[in-house]
Amino acid sequence: MTTILVPFHHDERVDLPVPADVTVEPVLPDxxxxxxxxxxYRHVADAVTPGDTVVSGDCLVSAGVVAGVQRAGIDPVVVWFDAHGDVHTLDTSTSGYLGGLSLRLLLGAHRDIFSDRIGLEPIAEDRAVLVDARDLDPAEVDYLATSGIHRSTVHDLGDIPDGPVVLHVDVDVIDSAELPGLRFPAPDGPSTQDVIAAVQHIRRTRDVVAFDLACTWYTGDPGLVADMTVPPKP
Structure with missing residues (x-):
């Protein structure tokens, strides 16, 4: 298993003191x-092979991860742990924060300016699972009410669709009282240990072809990354 570090939050370089086998940090164009x-994300896709772990500063990098496993001929299910829905579009976002579009972009939103440019084939809604999203904007609530996305919690993962899995975890899924320094803290979430246990359960029981960890914090504990990414026990 290769650990790939992508030390960016969106298109800005950030400090992520995480040991990695490979670091993807190209000079970005004007x-x-x-x-x-x-x-x-084209560079990320070039670096990813099945079985890799990718650590980055935001959720958007997941597009490069999925594109990378698709290049290997894999049609993955996406299991998305996040306190937020990440299902906005440019038309519905009130903040303009692009990370809030991350999952929706994987599903094909704004394809001409995003997925087509990195070679990403959009994921069908019914092959996505949104776990513990509790901080939703009204437009996200409306979209999720009629979409095919599966919903679950950390404590009850429900039925994950068949197939290989790209597992995405935004660390802000953890209760903000336990994890200070988050960019977008959300209270009333699961504990750190409960999230780690759920992640390890999926990694142990499913064919996880890529594990994508988004460290969406201003300051954070690298030890959490180590705890989250340790290989699961049989």
Whole structure:
């Protein structure tokens, strides 16, 4: 298993003191944010092979991870741990924060400016599982009410669709009282140990072809990354 570090939050370099076998940090071109992001994620896709763990500073990098496993001929299910829905579009976002579009972009939103430019084939809604999203904007609530996305909690993962899994974990799924320094803290969430246990259960019982960990914090504990990414016990 290779650990790949992508030390970016969106298109800005950030410090992530995490040991890694490979670091992906290309010089990004001048241009708009989409040009810079899609350049970065093409490099991520180039680096990813089945079985890898990817650690980054945001959720958008998951697009490069999924594109990388698709290049290996794998059609993955995406299991998405996050306190937020990440299912906004440019039309529904009130903050303009692009990380809030991350899962929706994987599902094909704004394909011409995003997925087509990195070679990502959009994931079908019914092959996505959103875990413990509790901080949702009204537009996200409306979308999720009619979408095919499966919903579950850390404590009850429900039925994950058949097939190989890309497992995405945003550390802010953890209760903010336990994890200070988050960019977008959300209270009333599961404990650190409960999240680690759920992640390890999926990694132990399913064919996880890539594990993508988003460290969406200003300051955080690298020890949490080590705890989250340790290989599961049989």
């Amino acid at each position: 241009g708009d944010v989409w040009t810079r992001l899609t350049t970065l």
